[in-house]
Amino acid sequence: MESAFRRGAREGVRDFLPISVGLLPWAVVTGIAMRSIGLTELEALGMNLLVYAGTAQLGALPLIAAGAPLWLIMLTALALNLRFVIFSAAIAPLFAGRRWSTRLLSSYLLVDGVFAICADKAVTSDDPQWRWGYYIAPSVFNWLVWQLFVAGGVFGAEFVPSDWSLEFMVTIALMVLVLPMLRSRPMLVAALAGGLGAVLLRGLPLRLGVVAGIAIGIAAGFAAEHWQQRREAA
Amino acid sequence: MTEGLWLWLAFVLMSMTTIGTRGSFILLGEKGRLPSALQRALRYAPAAALSALVLPDLLLDGATVSPFNPKFAAGVVVVVVALRWRNPWLPFVLGMGALLMMRKGLGW
Numbered sequence: 001m002e003s004a005f006r007r008g009a010r011e012g013v014r015d016f017l018p019i020s021v022g023l024l025p026w027a028v029v030t031g032i033a034m035r036s037i038g039l040t041e042l043e044a045l046g047m048n049l050l051v052y053a054g055t056a057q058l059g060a061l062p063l064i065a066a067g068a069p070l071w072l073i074m075l076t077a078l079a080l081n082l083r084f085v086i087f088s089a090a091i092a093p094l095f096a097g098r099r100w101s102t103r104l105l106s107s108y109l110l111v112d113g114v115f116a117i118c119a120d121k122a123v124t125s126d127d128p129q130w131r132w133g134y135y136i137a138p139s140v141f142n143w144l145v146w147q148l149f150v151a152g153g154v155f156g157a158e159f160v161p162s163d164w165s166l167e168f169m170v171t172i173a174l175m176v177l178v179l180p181m182l183r184s185r186p187m188l189v190a191a192l193a194g195g196l197g198a199v200l201l202r203g204l205p206l207r208l209g210v211v212a213g214i215a216i217g218i219a220a221g222f223a224a225e226h227w228q229q230r231r232e233a234a
Numbered sequence: 235m236t237e238g239l240w241l242w243l244a245f246v247l248m249s250m251t252t253i254g255t256r257g258s259f260i261l262l263g264e265k266g267r268l269p270s271a272l273q274r275a276l277r278y279a280p281a282a283a284l285s286a287l288v289l290p291d292l293l294l295d296g297a298t299v300s301p302f303n304p305k306f307a308a309g310v311v312v313v314v315v316a317l318r319w320r321n322p323w324l325p326f327v328l329g330m331g332a333l334l335m336m337r338k339g340l341g342w
Contacts, residue, residue, distance in 0.1 A: 199293050
């Protein structure tokens with residue numbers, strides 16, 4: 001009989017497969033984008049291995065290109081990774097009883113797509129072996145596919161003519177990431193306030209305008225949500 | 235451009251934000267709970283951050299605000315394409331196509 005772990009692994013990969021297809025252009029674009037700002041192949045692959053967070057990598061590239069200070073690069077990566085704090089809180093019960101090293105590896109591997117498939121059924125499952133298989137198999141699968149296709153972009157970038165303004169791919173990628181988030185009004189307010197704040201405060205030294213914009217955006221979104229709720233209650 | 239040892243240090247620091255955020259509650263185990271007000275505020279961080287990176291690139295020409303530039307026009311193309319079609323490659327192909335056409339074809 002098939003073990004619960006293997007059954008979970010098979011079902012997890014099957015549920016994750018459609019999501020992973022949408023991920024392929026991201027991986028290729030991330031690879032090309034890292035090269036477009038001037039990282040060597042080794043640096044690009046190293047960044048991808050260490051950071052393993054597409055959004056944070058793409059977001060940090062303009063700052064790295066501009067020679068921004070390290071703490072600003074880190075703070076921006078942190079802002080782009082903050083959603084994982086929420087995911088982590090939601091998915092933590094899945095790892096009940098697991099060793100610390102297992103939890104550490106699982107943390108590194110946690111990505112949006114795997115969280116999306118695990119969020120409801122795997123977290124509430126009573127079978128620790130099944131839910132572990134359901135988490136770890138698509139996570140490892142995603143890691144392999146991501147590393148492979150990013151490498152494809154990294155080594156393919158040199159075949160693209162250098163006067164093609166490829167760095168604009170970073171901006172396109174960031175736009176495509178933010179658009180689906182803007183379905184609610186507070187989210188739209190947060191994005192507009194954050195973006196316009198960064199534009200208006202562009203004169204601040206050390207590219208601090210970006211961090212100031214992020215803070216303004218979070219505050220504006222939170223305030224907009226508050227007002228919306230009060231209006232609905234009235 | 236950040237280079238050499240500083241660049242690798244930047245990667246390590248970024249890596250710490252990856253592990254730190256993803257591992258926050260997974261590593262804490264069942265001990266931690268996230269205050270709900272904080273959880274609600276954090277939801278706005280990604281949209282604010284992405285937009286704070288995108289809008290300056292689209293709206294600024296050097297240091298001055300000028301919405302009439304090839305990048306902004308290409309940005310409009312990306313928004314329309316991304317909202318209209320679900321194909322994940324299309325915004326990249328048509329957005330880059332629009333930018334290249336304006337820069338090279340029209341010399342803008």
